[in-house]
Amino acid sequence: MFEMKLIIPVTVSLASKVLGQDPGLPVANPTISYWQLPPLEGVADHQSDHLPTDVDVVIIGSGMSGTSIAWHLLKENNNSTPLRVAMIEARQACSGATGRNGGHIRPSSYAEYAGAKTAVSQPEAAKITRLRSAHVDALISAANSLPEEGRLAAEARVVDSIDAFFDEERWKTAVEQVKTLKDEVPDVGAEWSIFESEEARNISLLTETVGILTGTTKMAGAIWPYRFITNALKSLLGTYPNFTLDTNTAALNISAITESASPSDYEVHTSRGSIRTKHVVYATNAWTPHFVPGLQGAIRGGRLHMSAQLGGNGLPKAGEWPSYTENGSLAGGRAWSLYRNGLDYIVQMPRNGEFMFGADIDGDDANVDTYDDSRAPLHLSASYLNGALPNHFGYDTWGSERTDFPQSSDASVWNGRTKRVWVGIEGSSVDSRPFVGRIPQSVTGRSVKNTSTGSEWVSASFDGEGMCFAWLCGRALSRMISETGSGANASNGSSTIPEWFPESFLITEERLIKKNVTKRQVRQWTHPRMAKVLHWE
Known part of the structure; x- marks a missing residue:
């Protein structure tokens, strides 16, 4: 049950204010991530026998956002007539950011809350913090609801959670942020603990850390993102005949339908x-x-780098790490955020022990405003990814290289310690918050006959943090779409939104006019990945 609020944006003309570049369409031959091996047969290149010509909702994009929107539209629709939902994708299913990310569902609630308070009210900052932490349970629950094959493939699980700091000044700031979180958002703050000095090093096995923050299982999960999404799409295709998925079907342009007799408001022109x-x-x-x-x-947009590689023989297997709780280390493995001249992030896989390792690298200017994920990883970034892990843990702790990893028959899985390095394109907003909701016509430049029956909608720009934004943003957006025409006065641009959803995420003309670039430059309330890649003017 959702409580609803009515949000009415202001009206100003914005469509002509083009301030940035057109990213174009996704390139045809992106690098392949480790997550995508092998592609899910029957879904990766799925197409309908005949492209649907008339539907209720067209979703462009088949990653975490698009799948969440379709999932909740279909599963939570209370209308007597089932919605006809068509999903289209320019490339293979889940070939964008979701299929290329770090695989971890881990908010850093203390820093996110502290930063959010500088941009929005305290209650709104608390709402954002709760939404992000709620993704751990939301995603694991969704994955566990899949048929057994998909549930097992997704490897959705709770994990040990360690945020490690390597300089005293940043560590002291983080500790104060945790204390503030415990005071002001106690339901979230209670899930965080502080360990310092030798105790922190003994728990984390990070030889140079000055302190660590640990989160409970409510704050830390991980998943095989590609397998989760593609198996979710497979489940929707098998359950709802009114849902279609057409991959390799690029949306070329969108036009408004002006014919008064037509029940449709838009025409999406695709390559098919x-x-x-x-x-x-x-x-x-x-x-x-x-x-x-x-x-x-x-x-x-900006380009980020990820890798899959093996840890040294000296590192513990999943479930065997030094524990920071009375219940022992979790069988799901361990995940880290390492704040050391930027942010490095690691997730240990439970079955074969791969370390999924990503980093933001100083000096990656070639990744700024880049939308081409077909180009090989930059030498600087790939070199860092290939060499940083033994240095983080210390070479004595790291030990010799593993030789027990199962040999893959897929030539795309490399021999040696590093199994794959790839890139992905992440989206960032000018004020560091996602854009979610009904897009004002002044922004689209397309006039619709009646916004009580049809509109253009968006859920995008997650700052490289989509795993703790996208699923529930998609759920909220699906509710807004479902409520259109159910009594809300949509002709003035209003939308009904769930009570738990942060209003500051809504895309409004007022927000676009403000464009709080100062807050963007300070890089404060999400992990600093995209702010390192993008320089806003």
Whole structure:
């Protein structure tokens, strides 16, 4: 049961204010991530026998956002008539950021809350903090609801959680932030503990850390993101005949239908034909400004690097790490955020022990405003990823290289310690918050006949933190879409939203006009990945 609020944005013309570049469409041959091996047969390149021509909702994008929107539209729809939902994807299913990310569901609540308070009210900051931490249970529950094959493939689990700091000044700041969180948002703050000096080093096995913050299982999960999403799509296809998935079907442009007799409001022109629809949903992250020019300059993209590699023989297996609780180390493995001249992040896989390792690297200027994920990883970034882990843990702790990893028959899985290095394109907003909701017509530049029956919608720009934003943002957006025409006065641009959803995420003309670049530059309330990649002017 959701409580609803009515949000009414202001009206100003914005469609002509093009401030950034057009990202174009996703490139045809992206690098392949370790997560994507092997592609899920029957889903990766799925197409309908015939492209649907008339539906209620077209979702552009098949990653975490698009799948969440479809999932909740179909499963939580209370209308007597089932919604006809068509999902289209320019490339293979889940070939964007979701299929390339770090795989961890881990908010750093203390820092996020502290930063959010500088941009929004204290109650709103608390709401954002709770939404992010709620993703651990939301994603694991969704994965565990899949048929057994998908549930096992997704490897959704709770993990040991360690945020480690390597300089005293930043450590002291983090400790104060945890104390503030415990005072002001006690339900979340109670899930965090502080360990210092030798005790921190003994628990984490990080030889140079000055202190660590640990989170309970409510604060830390991990998942195989590609397998979760593709198996979720497989489940939807098998359960709902009114749901279609068409991959390798690029959306070329969108036009408004002016014919008064037509029940549809938009026509989505694709590489395989056109689809008429009442609603168009952009789950396209960094590529959203291609379809909505009014968002050029408000959403930008940047290229980030990830790897899959093996830890040394001296490191514990999943479930065997020094524990920071009375219950012992978790069988799901361990995950780390390492704040050391930036942010490094690691997730240990439970079955074969791979370390999924990503980092933000100083000097990666070539990744700024880049939308091409087909180019090989930068030498600087790949070199760092290949060499940093033994240095973090210390070479004595690291030990010799592993030789027990199962040999893969897939040539895309490399021999040696490093199994794969890849890149992904992440989307960032100018004020460091996601854009979610009904897009004002002044931003799209397209006039619709009646916004009580149809609109354009967005859920995008998660700052490289989509695992703790996208699923529940998608759920909230699905509720807004479902409520359209159910009594809300949508003609003035209003939308009903769930009570638990942060209003500061809504895309409004007022927010786009403000564009709080100062807050963006300070890089404060999410992990600093995209702020390291992007330099806003």
